[in-house]
Amino acid sequence: MYPARLQALIDALRALPGVGRKSAQRMAFQLLEHDRQAARTLAQSLEAALESLRRCVDCRMFSDADRCPICRSQRRDRSVMCVVESPADLVAVEQGAEYSGLYFVLHGRLSPLDGVGPEEVGLPRLAERLAEDSLQEVIIATGSTVEGEATAHYVGELARAAGVSVTRIAQGVPMGGELEYVDAGTLSHAFRGRQTL
Structure with a gap:
C-alpha cells in the first residue's frame, strides 16, 4: 500500500515502546507532511547518539566518555x-x-x-x-x-x-494513594515493609 521507504519508516517507528501500527503511521505522516526539518533533526540526533554514546565503564549508564558525569563527580x-x-x-x-x-x-x-x-x-x-x-x-x-x-x-x-x-527500596502505597484502590500485592508489600513511627 505504501512506497517501500515509507513502509520502512513506519516499521522503524514501531520499534519504539508503546508505538503501534496506527501511531507509527501518524508519526511518519506528521514528520513527512508538516515537519521535515524536525525529521532531519531527529535523524541527525539519532545518528550522532548512536555514534558517540556508549556505556560508562563503571555504572553502565549512557555516556559520551569512558566514565559518565556521575561516576566522575567527586x-x-x-x-x-x-x-x-x-x-x-x-x-x-x-x-x-x-x-x-x-x-x-x-x-x-x-x-x-x-x-x-x-x-x-x-x-x-x-x-x-x-x-x-x-x-x-x-x-x-x-x-x-x-x-x-x-x-x-x-x-x-x-x-x-x-x-x-x-x-x-520500600514498595507499597503511593503518596496520596487511597487504600481501597491499591492492589493486594502492593498492599502486602506495604505491610511487610512497615516502619516504626
Missing part, C-alpha cells in the same frame, strides 16, 4: 551504590530522591525464559565493583515483578558475598 558518596534496571530508573532516582551515591544500571532484569542471564545484565561487572573497598551499602531498586524480585535476590547475594550491606 561530590558523590562512594560508599553507597543504587542498582537500577534501566537508564530511565536512574534518572527517576536522580530527580525524585535525595540520593547522592553511585549507580549500577543493569539494562534489564534476569529472565531465564527469555534468555536473559547474569551476563546480559552485567552482573559480572557488578561483582567486580562490589569488591572495591569503598562500598559499604548496595540499595536495590529493581521493579516488583517476578523478574525484578529474582534480580534483586541475585544482586543481594552478590553483595553479601562481597561483605557489602544490602537494602531494598
Whole structure:
C-alpha cells in the first residue's frame, strides 16, 4: 500500500515502546507532511547518539566518555551504590530522591525464559565493583515483578558475598494513594515493609 521507504519508516517507528501500527503511521505522516526539518533533526540526533554514546565503564549508564558525569563527580558518596534496571530508573532516582551515591544500571532484569542471564545484565561487572573497598551499602531498586524480585535476590547475594550491606527500596502505597484502590500485592508489600513511627 505504501512506497517501500515509507513502509520502512513506519516499521522503524514501531520499534519504539508503546508505538503501534496506527501511531507509527501518524508519526511518519506528521514528520513527512508538516515537519521535515524536525525529521532531519531527529535523524541527525539519532545518528550522532548512536555514534558517540556508549556505556560508562563503571555504572553502565549512557555516556559520551569512558566514565559518565556521575561516576566522575567527586561530590558523590562512594560508599553507597543504587542498582537500577534501566537508564530511565536512574534518572527517576536522580530527580525524585535525595540520593547522592553511585549507580549500577543493569539494562534489564534476569529472565531465564527469555534468555536473559547474569551476563546480559552485567552482573559480572557488578561483582567486580562490589569488591572495591569503598562500598559499604548496595540499595536495590529493581521493579516488583517476578523478574525484578529474582534480580534483586541475585544482586543481594552478590553483595553479601562481597561483605557489602544490602537494602531494598520500600514498595507499597503511593503518596496520596487511597487504600481501597491499591492492589493486594502492593498492599502486602506495604505491610511487610512497615516502619516504626
